Amino acid sequence: MSFALEIRNLKKAFGGLEVTRDVSLTVAAGARHALIGPNGAGKSTLVNLITGVLKPSGGEILLGGSGIGNLSQAERVKRGLARTFQINSLFPTMTVAENVALAMVAHDGADARVLDNISRDPALAARIGEHLLRLNLADTADRLVSNLSYGQQRIVEVALALALRPNVLLLDEPAAGLAAKDVEMLLDLLKGLPDTVSVLIIEHDMDLVFRFAQTITVLVDGRVLLTGTPEEVRKDQRVRDVYLGRRHG
Ligand SMILES: Nc1ncnc2c1ncn2[C@@H]1O[C@H](COP(=O)(O)OP(=O)(O)OP(=O)(O)O)[C@@H](O)[C@H]1O
Numbered sequence: 001m002s003f004a005l006e007i008r009n010l011k012k013a014f015g016g017l018e019v020t021r022d023v024s025l026t027v028a029a030g031a032r033h034a035l036i037g038p039n040g041a042g043k044s045t046l047v048n049l050i051t052g053v054l055k056p057s058g059g060e061i062l063l064g065g066s067g068i069g070n071l072s073q074a075e076r077v078k079r080g081l082a083r084t085f086q087i088n089s090l091f092p093t094m095t096v097a098e099n100v101a102l103a104m105v106a107h108d109g110a111d112a113r114v115l116d117n118i119s120r121d122p123a124l125a126a127r128i129g130e131h132l133l134r135l136n137l138a139d140t141a142d143r144l145v146s147n148l149s150y151g152q153q154r155i156v157e158v159a160l161a162l163a164l165r166p167n168v169l170l171l172d173e174p175a176a177g178l179a180a181k182d183v184e185m186l187l188d189l190l191k192g193l194p195d196t197v198s199v200l201i202i203e204h205d206m207d208l209v210f211r212f213a214q215t216i217t218v219l220v221d222g223r224v225l226l227t228g229t230p231e232e233v234r235k236d237q238r239v240r241d242v243y244l245g246r247r248h249g
């Protein structure tokens with residue numbers, strides 16, 4: 001069976017510091033998979049290895065069964081791997097629709113003059129409109145990103161990643177700094193995704209993790225402690241000791 005994403009024995013060291021130690025992980029097609037672990041466990045490093053920001057010291061990364069370890073970041077995106085854009089990669093003086101148009105262009109490799117064309121290209125305008133409608137963001141289409149709340153901007157980041165039409169979506173702490181109502185909006189958006197999109201989410205908000213994920217992997221000191229259902233992870237004494245214990249005293 002081929003998985004949406006498979007990581008085999010991945011390794012990464014910064015100088016003498018081993019941050020990723022023989023990590024193996026599979027994300028099933030259509031998965032709602034969460035990666036949790038204490039600060040410094042190596043979660044973001046793993047996303048950077050998967051997306052090609054960092055080069056591993058060893059191991060393999062397969063997307064849909066094919067090795068992607070030698071591909072550039074852009075080539076991985078073209079193969080269907082997307083991560084949330086960092087907030088400062090949104091264009092604040094452009095509207096949400098224009099930002100989505102740029103993300104779509106980046107994916108299609110089409111002409112960057114697309115922005116002149118939104119109003120003149122009904123097919124593109126319709127695609128943007130549909131995308132935002134599906135994500136419950138239709139009412140933000142014509143608003144400038146700089147006029148949105150922090151929470152709305154973070155949700156627009158997710159919308160941009162989805163405009164790339166990924167098979168696998170990687171989210172690194174999408175709820176960080178969000179007000180409770182924005183977390184609900186994010187959760188609704190994520191729960192509404194079709195199962196053609198497999199999701200791997202890193203999150204410290206345990207309420208969000210346990211409400212969203214069907215599978216949870218716990219990473220501690222660069223190693224996988226266990227992968228299991230939310231129930232298995234909740235009950236696991238090692239998780240309580242090593243991770244939840246640290247957080248909750
Ligand atoms: N570029 C780098 N150079 C050296 N050390 C790094 C680098 N990036 C990360 N590290 C170290 O690697 C370890 C793992 O960091 P990482 O950011 O992956 O953790 P994390 O699990 O995402 O933590 P958090 O929950 O706080 O976001 C940390 O000890 C960090 O200091």
Ligand SMILES: [Mg+2]
Pocket residue numbers: 043044045
């Ligand atoms: Mg991190």
